[in-house]
Amino acid sequence: MEGDQKTSTADCAAAVDVGGEAEECPVKQRCQEQREALPGEPRCAICGRYGEYICDLTDDDICSIECKTILLSRHEKAHKPAPELTHHVKIPIRDECFYVRDNDRDGSGGLTSVQIDSLRSKIGLCVKGVKGASIPAPVLSFSSCDLPEKLEKNLETAGYVIPTPVQMQAIPAALDNRNLLVSADTGSGKTASFLVPVISRCSGVRLRCVTEQRNPLAMVLAPTRELCIQVEKEAKILGKGLPFKTALVVGGDPLAGQVYRIQNGVELIVGTPGRLIDLLTKHDIELSEVSVLVLDEVDCILQKGFRDQVMQIVQALSQPQVLMFSATVSREVERMASSIAKHIICISSGNPSTPSSSVKQVIIWVESKKKKQKLFEILMSKQHFKPPVVVFVGSRLGADLLSEAICTATGIKALSIHGEKTMKERRESLQLFITGEVSILVSTGVLGRGVDLLKVHQVIIFDMPNSMEEYVHQVGRASRMGEEGTAIAFVNEEDKKLFRELVQNLKSIGAAIPRELANSKYLGAYPSSHQKKRKFGA
Numbered sequence: 001m002e003g004d005q006k007t008s009t010a011d012c013a014a015a016v017d018v019g020g021e022a023e024e025c026p027v028k029q030r031c032q033e034q035r036e037a038l039p040g041e042p043r044c045a046i047c048g049r050y051g052e053y054i055c056d057l058t059d060d061d062i063c064s065i066e067c068k069t070i071l072l073s074r075h076e077k078a079h080k081p082a083p084e085l086t087h088h089v090k091i092p093i094r095d096e097c098f099y100v101r102d103n104d105r106d107g108s109g110g111l112t113s114v115q116i117d118s119l120r121s122k123i124g125l126c127v128k129g130v131k132g133a134s135i136p137a138p139v140l141s142f143s144s145c146d147l148p149e150k151l152e153k154n155l156e157t158a159g160y161v162i163p164t165p166v167q168m169q170a171i172p173a174a175l176d177n178r179n180l181l182v183s184a185d186t187g188s189g190k191t192a193s194f195l196v197p198v199i200s201r202c203s204g205v206r207l208r209c210v211t212e213q214r215n216p217l218a219m220v221l222a223p224t225r226e227l228c229i230q231v232e233k234e235a236k237i238l239g240k241g242l243p244f245k246t247a248l249v250v251g252g253d254p255l256a257g258q259v260y261r262i263q264n265g266v267e268l269i270v271g272t273p274g275r276l277i278d279l280l281t282k283h284d285i286e287l288s289e290v291s292v293l294v295l296d297e298v299d300c301i302l303q304k305g306f307r308d309q310v311m312q313i314v315q316a317l318s319q320p321q322v323l324m325f326s327a328t329v330s331r332e333v334e335r336m337a338s339s340i341a342k343h344i345i346c347i348s349s350g351n352p353s354t355p356s357s358s359v360k361q362v363i364i365w366v367e368s369k370k371k372k373q374k375l376f377e378i379l380m381s382k383q384h385f386k387p388p389v390v391v392f393v394g395s396r397l398g399a400d401l402l403s404e405a406i407c408t409a410t411g412i413k414a415l416s417i418h419g420e421k422t423m424k425e426r427r428e429s430l431q432l433f434i435t436g437e438v439s440i441l442v443s444t445g446v447l448g449r450g451v452d453l454l455k456v457h458q459v460i461i462f463d464m465p466n467s468m469e470e471y472v473h474q475v476g477r478a479s480r481m482g483e484e485g486t487a488i489a490f491v492n493e494e495d496k497k498l499f500r501e502l503v504q505n506l507k508s509i510g511a512a513i514p515r516e517l518a519n520s521k522y523l524g525a526y527p528s529s530h531q532k533k534r535k536f537g538a
């Protein structure tokens with residue numbers, strides 16, 4: 001996963017991050033020159049010291065040229081062809097990339113349109129495309145997708161036995177080279193919905209035609225570094241053993257290493273828009289072969305602040321297939337998406353744009369001055385505190401102060417994570433949280449979207465976010481794949497902008513509404529974002 005922060009051992013003037021600034025420093029030759037790994041840092045596959053680099057050939061973490069040499073010699077031994085058999089065994093030739101099912105030339109899987117519609121409604125899918133154009137039928141298994149055999153094996157190893165509903169429809173549609181705008185519940189498997197077709201396409205290209213120069217073939221843009229790290233990690237897991245290499249391009253890590261890795265040949269770039277623009281303006285990166293562009297958390301990435309950068313990247317590409325995903329897709333996002341790609345198929349799965357039904361929402365009315373005390377009460381209560389817990393706050397300073405206050409007042413270990421921390425600190429905090437050494441992580445929006453915090457079943461929204469969309473994503477951190485979770489949210493008059501939508505949401509699921517909220521004079525004062533968007537459209 002940590003491939004990005006490292007440089008290749010062959011790069012003689014590798015860059016390292018010192019106090020947040022990138023500085024030039026020579027590659028370590030001997031493993032004794034390398035320091036010990038800190039908790040959460042990658043470790044050398046040979047000696048266990050800090051794995052500062054990635055081996056170009058095996059993708060393993062290594063600490064120095066010395067360990068790289070040992071690694072490669074071991075690798076060579078392990079991959080030596082077996083001695084020739086005395087008799088020849090005939091292996092049936094079956095290239096997955098060229099395999100076409102005879103009964104499925106129209107992508108219908110041999111089903112009638114009535115059967116397809118009924119299948120979609122049974123699995124909670126809603127699909128919309130250009131009038132008259134066919135849309136591939138959903139698949140019920142990964143094996144019906146004609147994926148490379150290794151990819152299928154990797155899915156199996158990762159525990160992906162059957163596709164989730166969104167994967168059932170998005171994967172065949174993306175494999176059919178269509179532009180997609182997909183909205184599906186938080187934690188429903190959207191990441192694999194785009195990674196599977198991306199890996200299949202990229203490795204297929206490489207298997208068909210071996211070239212010396214391996215320019216990037218696909219690009220994933222996501223709004224936060226943590227999300228990019230996670231997506232790249234999953235891409236590596238699913239693409240293992242295939243001609244499929246990845247590069248992570250995020251801020252906070254030295255640019256030199258990221259450039260070197262791309263120039264050495266990768267199939268997929270995963271990055272944040274800002275760092276990608278930085279990279280593209282300062283370095284000559286060949287993008288003409290990028291044929292798939294993924295915009296993860298598309299509604300966020302098309303908002304002000306990111307939008308211009310994303311458009312600049314889109315314009316640098318030559319009309320790629322565009323795959324767009326989020327749990328919250330509004331009409332306005334649909335409109336913006338259609339300015340990026342033509343003939344889009346819109347897929348909706350489950351109940352997107354509403355908080356996950358697997359998460360119990362508990363709304364507590366608390367005045368701002370009393371929020372801390374209320375939080376401590378919850379954390380000290382055996383009945384209510386269900387670690388590990390993410391506490392969402394509205395500011396970076398707030399995150400630091402609150403994590404310190406939690407430690408002092410309750411004695412429970414808490415750390416903070418936000419955009420002002422160095423990449424090293426962010427990785428360390430997340431690692432300590434994931435491994436259970438720290439049970440509370442106080443976060444700004446950096447962990448609000450997309451991040452897969454598997455063991456987390458409780459989030460506390462200390463400061464309500466600015467929009468219901470962000471609330472939906474933050475609530476979603478408490479549940480993956482339909483597991484049960486709880487989201488406790490502190491609300492007071494400062495959040496009046498959200499009252500109307502919040503109450504609608506709570507009523508629709510029959511959840512308790514605090515008296516102050518139910519009787520608030522602001523309930524009718526602010527139109528819901530849904531209504532605002534329609535007005536805007538008109």
Ligand SMILES: Nc1ncnc2c1ncn2[C@@H]1O[C@H](COP(=O)(O)OP(=O)(O)OP(=O)(O)O)[C@@H](O)[C@H]1O
Nearest residue numbers: 160162163164186187188189190191327450452480
């Ligand atoms: N087919 C599958 N079978 C089993 N587990 C799966 C499958 N697909 C995805 N998962 C797992 O489900 C979890 C949630 O997936 P993922 O992170 O892709 O959700 P998401 O829809 O992107 O959520 P969010 O909107 O919160 O980002 C992950 O832990 C992932 O490994």
